[in-house]
């Protein structure tokens with residue numbers, strides 16, 4: 100089959116920043132593979148990256164601008180946005196308007212949005228979802244280094260003897276980098292320690308798991324600093340020549356000490372000692388951290404507690420050692436480079452310094468410049484709710500779901516006089532927009548992104564934008580022009596914006612700022628097109644090659660005295676409240692990306708978890724009267740959500756965990772953001788999304804249901820539902836307080852009808868249990884299973900019938916029973932999304948002698964592509980071994 104030419108681009112999901120080769124096929128699909136030449140992934144992709152080709156469908160894309168829900172043309176929409184922003188500014192001043200952006204925008208999009216707000220509107224009310232993600236790392240870096248610098252590289256993880264993962268579920272969230280780490284462990288015997296209150300798949304793959312009490316990381320690392328001091332591990336020379344502030348930090352650490360760390364973390368003393376010994380003994384140690392550190396009201400202190408230990412031992416900026424902040428989004432780092440946060444300027448210049456402001460203003464030739472930091476996300480939406488911000492433009496993010504206290508955010512949006520949303524699909528946020536602008540999506544956009552190790556890669560378009568969709572940078576520039584700033588926003592291409600960004604980074608820099616890519620200031624269009632991934636800094640005159648860059652081995656920090664700063668960190672023991680005795684922790688699962696606007700499009704990625712859940716320790720479940728697979732209501736002072744109970748000892752007592760992903764688009768009451776506390780870290784403004792007060796209660800229902808249908812129903816008549824795409828249709832979990840009058844009628848409404856439908860059904864006498872399947876010819880139109888307790892049918896096996904084309908006779912009766920016969924196989928819940936291999940298949944392979952993850956891979960291919968399910972496969976092998984042993 101003839102195909103289009105391959106395009107090298109970058110994955111739009113996580114901060115690993117893998118290179119992707121996309122090849123459009125004759126039949127309209129796009130083949131996706133990892134880019135062997137990309138230094139982030141060397142050809143590997145994870146389950147989400149591999150499934151990118153399946154997310155490009157246009158079924159729910161925004162194709163045209165809309166005003167008040169009606170179709171509008173671009174000119175009308177842009178005019179309206181520019182007029183309403185200009186009028187609001189004229190009447191109420193520049194701080195009465197705001198932008199809320201995203202670490203998923205490209206650097207060029209981000210640059211122009213920041214330029215428009217800070218330089219031309221003249222306020223700094225531009226904040227982004229990076230506030231929910233990386234703000235504590237940024238603040239911690241700035242406090243310690245004087246700049247927002249990630250000192251190390253991915254290679255350091257491979258060259259370390261000890262890798263400590265703090266608050267990071269890397270197996271699922273940075274899968275390809277985790278596979279690199281595991282491969283390095285194979286080669287050199289790296290020790291991996293995971294610090295996480297939950298026993299995650301990452302913790303299971305580690306050599307040591309410290310299941311600390313939530314939020315006790317600060318004490319853990321303060322105790323470590325004290326320990327390092329007591330055993331004489333100070334790198335006297337490094338500390339003397341390159342740092343300041345040690346005395347105060349040591350004093351605070353001594354206050355905590357081993358007893359303080361013990362008290363805060365609740366760890367067994369020997370485990371704490373083991374960790375301190377490991378860390379002390381390994382010169383080559385990388386402490387990598389993610390949202391278990393950042394998303395905390397003490398997040399910045401956690402970051403500095405970690406950095407303190409690396410500065411103290413001089414273990415920074417050399418191969419195999421250093422603190423390492425794992426960025427979340429594909430362009431979290433690029434957003435920071437352009438100053439996309441409300442307390443930054445551009446190019447790592449300081450908004451609080453008049454000389455820096457003047458530098459940027461004159462470079463931009465702008466009439467004014469923001470003179471003080473703007474509102475940070477939580478405060479920003481509060482100001483929207485209170486009526487101080489009267490016009491808001493949201494780009495590439497879904498705050499109606501992803502902000503803490505998300506119902507209050509929805510209220511604020513509802514009350515706001517003018518809301519603009521640029522997105523690629525309809526979301527819970529676009530519902531509140533006065534103007535919806537259709538943005539070009541990943542496959543259609545060109546620009547750059549920067550990954551966790553400061554590596555800038557090109558994202559290249561390989562499809563034409565559908566309908567009237569336009570790239571974000573273009574939309575921003577079009578509005579800027581209509582606000583009277585046409586000259587400063589007269590860009591013809593992303594390359595032109597990138598050159599300007601690069602030039603600004605080198606302006607009056609002379610080594611005074613870390614971020615410098617002035618080597619790109621005069622990049623031609625064709626050189627930009629061909630740009631290979633490179634790490635910053637790249638100063639004017641330097642080659643754009645693949646050399647590795649690190650910071651701070653020789654000091655030279657970006658503080659005024661060029662010394663790195665120790666920061667004394669406070670230890671606060673979290674309080675639990677009487678009415679809300681549990682700690683609600685939230686985060687991610689392997690196959691979903693945030694609010695599921697793209698990953699939910701592919702059946703493969705919906706098969707690992709088709710429904711949201713709440714991990715609960717068995718004791719807490721028992722106390723609350725919640726059985727396995729029952730529905731549980733999570734209640735906090737902010738709000739509530741209803742999800743499936745997943746009772747497991749992997750969760751520590753006193754805490755529960757719910758994924759952040761489910762929205763009103765996929766479930767009736769699954770938005771956990773409603774229940775999340777909006778309290779934020781006082782230094783970084785990052786909300787503590789991992790720690791809310793909550794209680795759980797059974798969600799009492801009279802009936803449970805499970806359905807498969809060909810077409811998504813317009814409405815789903817049940818108090819509880821969760822819908823997921825399946826091959827050939829949809830799968831739906833259902834529950835309600837009052838049974839339907841007539842289940843057959845209910846089923847007909849849900850399933851819809853096809854040609855000459857034939858229906859089989861079964862019900863017990865009082866209709867408490869009911870089963871129905873409707874066929875048209877040889878294909879299944881839909882099936883419904885109702886029971887008074889959680890429905891026990893083989894989900895994966897039932898769902899497979901949607902894609903089958905010859906269901907006859909006995910097979911139909913089998914389907915009605917919800918279980919395969921002895922002659923049929925039930926794959927069980929899908930474990931390997933890359934090759935759709937289920938738990939039952941793996942168990943059978945193990946039964947047949949596959950005793951290792953490798954052997955299972957050989958038998959079934961499971962775990963042989965991205966590898967992120969290998970820990971789960973291991974778990975199944977261990978469970979089988981245990982069963983044999985008892």
Ligand SMILES: Nc1nc2c(c(=O)[nH]1)N[C@H]1C(S)=C(S)[C@@H](COP(=O)(O)OP(=O)(O)OC[C@H]3O[C@@H](n4cnc5c(=O)[nH]c(N)nc54)[C@H](O)[C@@H]3O)O[C@H]1N2
Pocket residue numbers: 112113114232265266267268269271272273294295296297299312313314315316389390391392426427428684685686687688689690691692693789
């Ligand atoms: N599959 C998938 N991958 C993703 C994303 C996605 O949506 N889906 N999103 C990307 C983005 S934007 C981000 S920011 C990253 C996030 O990547 P991660 O930070 O790895 O993911 P999370 O699940 O948010 O949180 C990590 C862990 O922090 C733990 N934790 C909670 N409280 C504490 C605490 O007090 N201390 C410690 N030490 N740990 C704690 C949680 O139990 C959880 O297991 O993932 C990126 N990658």
Ligand SMILES: Nc1nc2c(c(=O)[nH]1)N[C@H]1C(S)=C(S)[C@@H](COP(=O)(O)OP(=O)(O)OC[C@H]3O[C@@H](n4cnc5c(=O)[nH]c(N)nc54)[C@H](O)[C@@H]3O)O[C@H]1N2
Pocket residue numbers: 201202203204228229231232233390394427428494495496497498500501502503521522523524526538539540541544571685686687692693694695696697759771772775788
């Ligand atoms: N409870 C809880 N809440 C959390 C977190 C948590 O751990 N727990 N994590 C937080 C973190 S770390 C993050 S990063 C955020 C993420 O939260 P969000 O940013 O709200 O989540 P996404 O679903 O990634 O939203 C991106 C939106 O941009 C759209 N989009 C995709 N491509 C483009 C494009 O090219 N242009 C435009 N204009 N739009 C595009 C998508 O359709 C989608 O609607 O969530 C935060 N919220």
Ligand code: SF4
Pocket residue numbers: 110111112113114115116117140143144145146147148149272273274275276
């Ligand atoms: S690890 Fe997966 S999600 Fe992250 S960039 Fe690579 S392919 Fe994309």
Ligand SMILES: [Mo]
Pocket residue numbers: 231232233427428
């Ligand atoms: Mo994030």
